[in-house]
Amino acid sequence: MSRRPVNPARRIGDGGSIPFVGVVQSKSRSSPLISIGLVIVGAILLIGYSYSGSGGTSSDIQASSKIEGGISCTLEVQRALPILKKAYGDSMRRVLHVGPDTCSVVSKLLKEEDTEAWGVEPYELDDGDANCKSLVRKGIVRVADIKFRLPYKAKSFSLVIVSDAVDYLSPKYLNKTLPELTRVSADGVVIFAGYPGQHRAKVAELSKFGRPAKLRSSSWWIRYFVQNKLEENEAASKKFEQASTKRSYKPACQVFHLKS
Incomplete structure (x- = not known):
């Protein structure tokens, strides 16, 4: 049976929306390491986004x-x-x-x-x-x-x-x-x-x-x-x-x- 490719995480859009990580379930079991990695990446992006909006940038x-x-x-x-x-x-x-x-x-x-x-x-x-x-x-x-x-x-x-x-x-x-x-x-x-x-x-x-x-x-x-x-x-x-x-x-x- 063919598998449909799934994008596990969305990137930050041009409008500056808050990034998040989607939880995707497929019929085949995903590796726990991949799930943990996605959560970590999402957390890093959230921190970066919050810092950039804190008022500390030159702009x-x-x-x-x-x-x-x-x-x-x-x-x-x-x-x-x-x-x-x-x-x-x-x-x-x-x-x-x-x-x-x-x-x-x-x-x-x-x-x-x-x-x-x-x-x-x-x-x-x-x-x-x-x-x-x-x-x-x-x-x-x-x-x-x-x-x-x-x-x-x-x-x-x-x-x-x-x-x-x-x-x-x-x-x-x-x-x-x-x-x-x-x-x-x-x-x-x-x-x-x-x-x-x-x-x-x-x-x-x-x-x-x-x-x-x-x-x-x-x-x-x-x-x-x-x-x-x-x-x-x-x-x-x-x-x-x-x-x-x-x-x-x-x-x-x-x-x-x-x-x-």
Whole structure:
């Protein structure tokens, strides 16, 4: 009598369904060793599946910078703060953050020990929460058009971090804004910019920012820095890369380090 071939175990599907082992009975007796082996394989697959879904993978970590189907470099700044502290050390004691939703970054920085923080919101504030309104009343966060001179003296801050802002500026206004950022910083400027082809977090771009984001390549930025005599902070950049490698951190945005 002919025997029909039977697949004793199903593989993991593309949809990520939990693997399992089927128990198959046939007219002929199966070897106990084969049954035990199948159970062991199934257990290993289950453990592997559970571990991969535990939130410890780099893709899960990167998902923390995604909101509403796009990437937010401001959320990326919050995620990168431990790496920035390793790279800049004492320079993280007086920090200015420039970008949309700066209240969230400033609030997180203020929770750090021995850290003072201020923020500049480049666009009109939405109906923010009570905490953000409080920061504005205290003068910690300001609403200011970064296409013009910033309301701070030279070297007012040790470090300036900018995110989700320069992508909306044309070269004409970049020529004014970036020198201003370097003017008010003492130890450097860190720029978080989007990658070309990257989907930005859904915002009312045209009404709030005046224009859609212009996502530029790293070669474009490097060429722009050189042409405008903005020097890369090589020491900080190297420390940032080393700390990123040690913590298995992969930025969802481009990160540039400039000297003051």
